[in-house]
Amino acid sequence: MQPYILTKRNSIHIIDPKETLKGLLAAKKFFTKLAGAGKDVLFVGTKRQARRAIEEQARGVEMHWVTDRWLGGTLTNFKTIRSRLARLEKLEQLEADGLLAQQSKKEESRLRREMRKIKRNLEGIRHMERLPGALFAVDAHREVIALREARKLGIPTVALIDTDSDPDLVDIPVPGNDDAMRAIQLIIQEVCQAVALGKTRRTDKAEEAAEVPARRRTRRTVMARADGTDARTPGTEGRGLGEAPAPPAAPAAPDAPPPEGPSAGHEPQAEAPVDSDSGGDSPEREKPSSQA
Secondary structure, eight states: OGGGEEEEETTEEEEOHHHHHHHHHHHHHHHHHHHHTTOOEEEEOOSHHHHHHHHHHHHHTTOEEEOSOOOTTTTTTHHHHHHHHHHHHHHHHHHHHTOSTTSOHHHHHHHHHHHHHHHHHHGGGTTOOSOOSEEEEEOTTTTHHHHHHHHHHTOOEEEEEOTTSOGGGSSEEEESOSSOHHHHHHHHHHHHHHHHHHHHHHHHHHHHHHHSOOOOOOOSOSOBOTTSOBSSSTTOTTSOTTSOOOOOOOOOOTTSOOOSSOOTTOOOOOOOOOOSTTOOSSTTTTSOOSOO
């Protein structure tokens, strides 16, 4: 902790407030991005000074917490923890149906004691269906088992650490006083505000995705000539793939002069050969036959 200590007075080390602010800003940025990505945060603080602040703030942002006792294997043996939570739900259902009162006094007392014990230890993580995206701990020295489990599973860790803790146990250390209730409450409040900000960004992204309609594929032809005719299929000139074919053109009047160019959508057709005796104005018709 030497890089985070400002000075020493009367055998008491004083933490540099600049380092505290630097670590807090890094933690807030990390939690905002994490919550915006849809992941949850697990708050751990089993010391008496941190229990109330963690439970209130974590409940306000709908995150998970452990404030009574960290059970070994809460993360590494998460399947067993979920089975104990299923047992808690079963006992609560028996109590709601009135079946506990029908048991003998000894059995009823045993079941109620079991239910209270599970609820005291696992109440904060009863809605945690999967492993958290990050873990925040108060006093890294006290919560060393939780930090080691998170590191073993590759879960990022953030912790409020005092001068008696090892900063190498956490990924983002926040140096500060982890014994004063006011200091713990201030840090937890700032972290939870960052989590709430990330959750609002997550909601905004979901609303934007719901409002943007899906793009429809175009039905226009990919290749076309300069005059509007389709280069792939004859007879589909000037229309798209999904349009009906154009009706055939009406025959021209006999006295009408021939068109100057090919009509739109039709190729010029070759003229039928004409006898030299029929007489014509074309120069090719006036040529004498080679077999005179």
